[in-house]
Amino acid sequence: MVALTGGAAAAALGTAARAAPTAPRWGTGMDGQRRADLGDGTYLNPILAGDHPDPSILKDGEDYYMTHSSFDASPGLVIWHSRDLVNWTPIGPVLTKVLGTVFAVDLVKHDGRYYIYIPFMKAPWSTDLKDFANIYVIHADTMAGPWSDPVDLGIGGLIDPGHLVGEDGERYLFLSGVNRVKLARDGLSTIGPVKKVYDGWHYPDDWVTEAYALEGPKLMRRGDWFYLISAVGGTAGPATGHMVIAARSRSVNGPWENCPHNPIVRTRSDAEHWWSRGHATAVEGPGGRWYLVYHGYEKDYRTLGRQTLLEPIEWTADGWPRALGGDLSKPLPMPGKSAGPHGIARSDAFDAPAFGTRWSFYGATPGEAGRAQVGKGALLLKGKGTGPQDCSPLTQMVGDRAYEISVAMDLTGDVQGGLLLFYNDRLFFGMGHDGARMTTYRGGKAAYWQEPAPATRRLWLKIVNDHHILTFHYSADGQHWTRHGVRSETSGCHANTVDDLASLRPALFAAGAGSVRFTDFRYRALT
Numbered sequence: 287m288v289a290l291t292g293g294a295a296a297a298a299l300g301t302a303a304r305a306a307p308t309a310p311r312w313g314t315g316m317d318g319q320r321r322a323d324l325g326d327g328t329y330l331n332p333i334l335a336g337d338h339p340d341p342s343i344l345k346d347g348e349d350y351y352m353t354h355s356s357f358d359a360s361p362g363l364v365i366w367h368s369r370d371l372v373n374w375t376p377i378g379p380v381l382t383k384v385l386g387t388v389f390a391v392d393l394v395k396h397d398g399r400y401y402i403y404i405p406f407m408k409a410p411w412s413t414d415l416k417d418f419a420n421i422y423v424i425h426a427d428t429m430a431g432p433w434s435d436p437v438d439l440g441i442g443g444l445i446d447p448g449h450l451v452g453e454d455g456e457r458y459l460f461l462s463g464v465n466r467v468k469l470a471r472d473g474l475s476t477i478g479p480v481k482k483v484y485d486g487w488h489y490p491d492d493w494v495t496e497a498y499a500l501e502g503p504k505l506m507r508r509g510d511w512f513y514l515i516s517a518v519g520g521t522a523g524p525a526t527g528h529m530v531i532a533a534r535s536r537s538v539n540g541p542w543e544n545c546p547h548n549p550i551v552r553t554r555s556d557a558e559h560w561w562s563r564g565h566a567t568a569v570e571g572p573g574g575r576w577y578l579v580y581h582g583y584e585k586d587y588r589t590l591g592r593q594t595l596l597e598p599i600e601w602t603a604d605g606w607p608r609a610l611g612g613d614l615s616k617p618l619p620m621p622g623k624s625a626g627p628h629g630i631a632r633s634d635a636f637d638a639p640a641f642g643t644r645w646s647f648y649g650a651t652p653g654e655a656g657r658a659q660v661g662k663g664a665l666l667l668k669g670k671g672t673g674p675q676d677c678s679p680l681t682q683m684v685g686d687r688a689y690e691i692s693v694a695m696d697l698t699g700d701v702q703g704g705l706l707l708f709y710n711d712r713l714f715f716g717m718g719h720d721g722a723r724m725t726t727y728r729g730g731k732a733a734y735w736q737e738p739a740p741a742t743r744r745l746w747l748k749i750v751n752d753h754h755i756l757t758f759h760y761s762a763d764g765q766h767w768t769r770h771g772v773r774s775e776t777s778g779c780h781a782n783t784v785d786d787l788a789s790l791r792p793a794l795f796a797a798g799a800g801s802v803r804f805t806d807f808r809y810r811a812l813t
Contacts, residue, residue: 311324311330312324312330313325313330314811315628315629316629316630316631316632317631317632317633317809317810317811318686318810318811318812318813319335319629319632319685319686319811320335320685320686320811321373321628321629322335322372322373322596322628323370323372323373323620323624323628324617325624327619327620328617328618328619328620329372329596329617329618329619329620330616330617330618331560331593331595331596331597331614331618332582332584332593332594332595332685333371333372333374333579333594333595333596334352334354334366334374334593334594334685335590335593335685335686336590336591336593336683336684336685336789336791337590337591337592337593337683337788337789337791338354338581338591338592338593338594338683339354339355339390339521339565339581339591339592339594339787340354340355340389340390340391340446340502340565340581340592341353341354341565341567341579341580341581341594342354342390342391342392342393342402342504342567343393343567343569343579344393344394344395345569345570346395346429348369348572349367349368349369350367350368350369350371350569351365351366351367351377351393351429352365352366352368352374352393352579352594353365353366353380353391353393353402354594355388355389355390355391355787356379356381356388356646357387357388357389357787357788358387358648358649358710359384359388359642359646359647359648359681360384360646360647360648360649360650360654360655361379361381361382361384361641361642361646361655362379362381362384362388362642362646363379363380363381363388363391363402363404364376364377364378364379364380364642364643365377365378365379365380365393365429367429368625368626369572369622369625369626370572370620370621370622370623370624370625370626371569371571371572371577371579371596371621371622372596372620372621372624372628373624373625373626373627373628374628374629375626375627375628375629375630376630376643377429377430378430378642378643379641379642379643379646380402380424380426380431380433381402381404381424381433381436383435383436383652384406384650384652385406385420385422385436386406386407386419386420387406387407388404388405388406388407389405389406389407389419389445389446390405390445390446390447390501390502390565391403391404391405391447392447392448392449392504394449396449396451396457396473398427399425399426399427399473400425400426400427400428400429401423401424401425401449401473402423402424402425402433403421403422403423403439403447403449403459404421404422404423404424404436404447405419405420405421405422405444405445405446405447406419406420406421406422406436407419407445419442419443419444419445420438420439420440420441420442421439421441421442421444421445421447421459421461422436422437422438422439423436423437423439423473423474424436424437425437425473425474437474437475439459439474439475439476440475440476441459441461441467441476441480444461444462444463444465444480445461445462445501446461446462446501446502446503447459447460447461448460448461448502448503448504448505449469449473449505450505450506450507450512450538451507452512452537452538452539453537453538454538456468456469456471456538457469457470457471457473458538459476460483460503460505460514461480461503462500462501462502462503463482463484463500463501464482464483464484464485464486464500464503464514464516465480465481465482465483466480466481466482466483467479467480467481483539483540483542484500484503484514484516484533484540484542485500486498486500486516486518486531487518487531487533487544487545487548487549488518489518489519489529489548489549493519493526494524494526494527495518495519495520495523495524495526495527495528495529496519496520496521496522496523496524496527496528497519497520497523497527498518498519498520499517499518499519499520499521500516500517500518501516501517501518501521501565502516502517502564502565502566503515503516504516504566504567504568506568508601509605510536511534511535511536511605512534512535512536512537512538513532513533513534513568513607514532514533514534514535514542515530515531515532515566515567515568515578515607516530516531516532516533517529517530517531517564517565517566518531518549518564519552519562519564520562521562521564521565521592521781521787522562522583522780522781522782522787523562523782524556524562525553525555525556525558525561525562525583525585526552526553526554526555526556526561527553527562528553528562528563528564528565528582529549529551529552529553529563529564530549530550530551530552530563530564530565530566530578530580530609531544531545531548531549531550532544532545532548532550532606532607533545534605534606545606545607546606547606547608550578550599550607550608550609551563551564551566551578551580551597551609553582556585558585558613558614558615559584559585559613559614559615560582560583560584560585560595560614560615561582561583561584561585561588562582562583562592563580563581563582563595564580564581564582565580565581566578566579566580567579567580568599568607571598571621571622572621572622572625573621573622575598575621576598576599576600576601576607577596577597577598577599577621578596578597578599578607578609579594579595579596580594580595580597581593581594581595582595582614583780586777587687588780588781588782589754589776589777589779589780589789589790590684590685590687590789590790591780591787591788591789592787593685595614596618596621597609597610597611597614597618598610598611598618598619598621630643630644631644631809632644632682632684632792632809633807633808633809633810634665634807635663635806635807636660636661636662636663636664636665636804636805636806636807637660637661637662637663638660638661639660639661640660641655641658644682645658645680645681645682646680646681646682647678647679647680647681648678648679648680648681648708648710648711648793649678649711650678651678654670654678657670657678658680663805663806664803664804664805665680665794665803665804665805665807666801666802666803666804667680667703667794667795667796667801667802667803667804668796668800668801669699669700669701669702669796669797669798669799669800669801669802670796670797671797671798672797672798673702673718673725673727673732673795673797674704674706674708674711674714674716674718674727674793674795674797675711675712675714675730676711676797677795677796677797679706679708679793679794679795680793680794680795681708681791681792681793682791682792682793683789683791684789684790684791684792684809686811686812687753688751688752688753688811688812688813689750689751689809689810689811689812690748690749690750690751690808690809690810690812691705691748691749691751691792691807691808691809691810692705692746692747692748692749692759692806692807692808693705693746693747693794693804693805693806693807693808694744694745694746694747694764694804694805694806695719695744695745695746695747695802695803695804695805696743696744696802696803696805697719697720697721697743697744697800697802698743698800698801698802698803699798699799699800699801700720700798700799700800701720701796701797701798701799701800701801701802702718702719702720702725702795702796702797702798703718703719703794703795703796703797703802703804704716704717704718704719704725704727704747704794704795705717705747705748705749705792705793705794706727706749706792706793706794706795707749707751707756707776707790707791707792707793708790708791708792708793708795709730709779709784709786709788709789709790709791710784710786710788711730712730712784712786713729713730713779713784714727714730714793715727715728715729715749715756715774715776716747716749716758716793717737717739717747717749717758717760717770718795718797719739719742719745719747719760720798721741721742721743722741723736723739723741724737724739724760726758726770726772728772728774729774733772735771735772737758737760737770737771737772739760739768740762742762744762745760745761745762746760746761746762746763746764746767747759747760748760748761748767749792750812751776752812754775754776754777755773755774755775755776756773756774756775756776757769757770757773758770758772758773764806776790792809794807
């Protein structure tokens with residue numbers, strides 16, 4: 287084993303960082319995390335780094351609110367707030383009763399009340415959801431809540447809701463396909479059947495895409511026109527797949543006329559910095575200019591998931607949106623004056639709970655939040671299952687290309703605790719310890735490598751992710767570190783190889799009948 291102590295460890299990490307590939311210069315936020323606002327009147331995408339897919343954005347006076355697919359996270363649906371479309375801070379999670387995997391939602395305001403329309407995919411532990419997906423809605427008088435429990439709209443087999451008020455004053459919900467159903471005036475039930483209303487714009491057959499997949503309808507009214515912005519081409523797959531298309535109509539009932547310069551956004555080559563760009567919403571910025579907010583994969587870093595991007599648009603003389611961003615690897619002018627802080631600290635002293643913002647359970651059953659208690663500098667996590675694959679670990683988001691995470695843990699009872707980079711219950715990397723021996727996890731299973739870590743009930747763990755190269759470290763005192771004897775390469779951990787729309791992210795786990803006391807979780811982005 288190679289022992290790295292004090293300055294030697296720091297020097298080794300610094301050398302790795304200096305040797306890393308060159309990257310665009312982002313701003314720096316908390317814990318060294320990258321930040322879009324460059325502080326000179328420009329910003330550099332992404333506006334939300336890390337896995338923030340399917341953005342749904344609402345302009346509410348001078349305030350902007352945004353939320354994203356939260357998938358298997360519990361609590362779910364973090365609401366973000368901004369005044370400038372670039373700097374975002376979390377208000378908190380609004381979905382405490384998770385009924386399944388949460389796909390693309392729609393955040394709207396109508397008659398002074400807030401609504402989020404939510405597709406729940408069937409959860410493995412649930413027997414209540416009969417179909418491929420069911421659409422629910424939650425509502426609140428203020429964005430800070432309290433939010434209602436989910437209300438079942440009785441819509442099965444469709445996802446990606448998009449709310450619109452027609453010229454008749456009635457409320458409608460557009461869905462994948464593109465289908466449509468009328469809503470009751472209170473928005474909490476449907477009236478009549480679901481009907482297909484738009485067949486999409488069809489790209490040439492020789493274009494390389496994942497699938498046609500007409501989805502993500504987002505609607506708005508501007509002047510005398512209703513605009514329908516949707517996605518085709520599949521959400522992952524080839525870099526050139528996912529794209530944004532537009533159509534318009536003078537009536538909510540159609541007919542829908544396709545934009546003559548569709549697609550209005552598309553990655554045309556894998557040489558571009560952002561791949562698979564789609565699922566867009568048009569929003570008016572603070573200075574009166576218009577923008578598209580959508581997601582995309584970062585070239586060479588699809589492990590980070592689909593990140594939130596902001597691109598300026600113009601309205602042409604004949605009333606169509608035209609994207610103006612060009613090469614999104616370069617800075618763009620800020621929509622307005624920088625307004626406020628950005629992001630959330632990833633390090634955690636465990637003085638107060640931060641579930642739903644900093645931490646969330648993966649695939650937890652209802653009522654499982656009681657497994658975790660936070661306070662007085664510690665996270666006490668009760669064990670569950672037999673390992674990372676079935677213990678519902680606590681995970682958190684990450685948006686940096688290279689970073690270091692570390693934590694101290696104390697074991698009580700028959701339990702294994704550990705530190706991971708976790709994609710899903712079939713793919714994870716890291717270290718677990720049960721007091722007698724260490725288990726190395728690679729590729730979603732216990733590896734053959736037997737690391738000779740000491741038999742101890744107290745241990746410090748550290749993982750360095752240096753541009754997909756993982757190095758594990760452990761320490762008996764938090765000062766003198768031993769480098770684990772095996773490294774891993776993780777660039778293939780993304781949807782195209784795992785068939786799951788997720789990201790590789792830090793996680794803490796406790797498996798078994800005992801409990802683990804975690805302290806001093808630290809996150810540090812590497813430049």
